[in-house]
Amino acid sequence: MENFAVQRVDNVAYSILKVGGFLDAHTAPQLEDAIQNLVDENRCKIIVSFTDLKYISSAGLGVFMGFIEQVRNMGGDIKLSNMTPKIFRVFDLLGFPTLYDIFDDEHEAIEKF
């Protein structure tokens, strides 16, 4: 079964994490590691693109909660993009759109940095 994958694309000013598959309590540590690596490298302008994400549970949303304060204190942000309606509904149910910038497209997110 297709599980979870995170692909990192670095630009001079920002990094994009493209996530795909199923993000739950089992796979969330992989995303946590990917964001932790960026933070360790002082790369704090982060875009997470959800194009290929099929599923997310609160364990996945918790990863963003865990890093957002630190990343913003570093002068950066975690911006979210390319959510399917199914993924957006979960974020919306928990009120995340009030705390995170969510864009239709990763290019829109890049322009906001």
Add this chain to the structure above:
Amino acid sequence: MASTKHEFRLRVPSRTDNLDLIRIFVGKVAEKVGFRSDEVDKIELACDEACTNVVKHAYKREEAAKSLDVAIKIDYQKLTIIVTDHGKSFDPGSVIMPKMKEYLAELRVGGLGIYLMRKLMDEVNYDIQPGVKNQVKMVKYFIDKQNSNSIKKIKDAK
């Protein structure tokens, strides 16, 4: 009381790598009994959250081989998911529902699962018997409860 027409059961070791299996099981049953795909998504997610809580909180790491039971009961009006474990008990009354705006403002990590379960399902109830079992029961009605209440009011008014 409505009699149970069908019952489906799954028993798996209490580990996060079985969450996908649980979701497939619950999702397929919900689909089979006629829920719309957005309702199936909600049922799958609520069950994932309940089972994640068991894996993370009810059992200690060394007890990972212990089992987690998921039963689905179907009657003419609703689907009921019953998640049972035999691990550490908790007092459901002690779980404070987070006020999401304040919760997000405080940037707290975790603890969103129970909030989501209540948002996604029509009813969530606990049966906690310390040292015996912990059970969470989640109900989803085939017809939206608010709609059926409205229909009843219309009928009553006639």
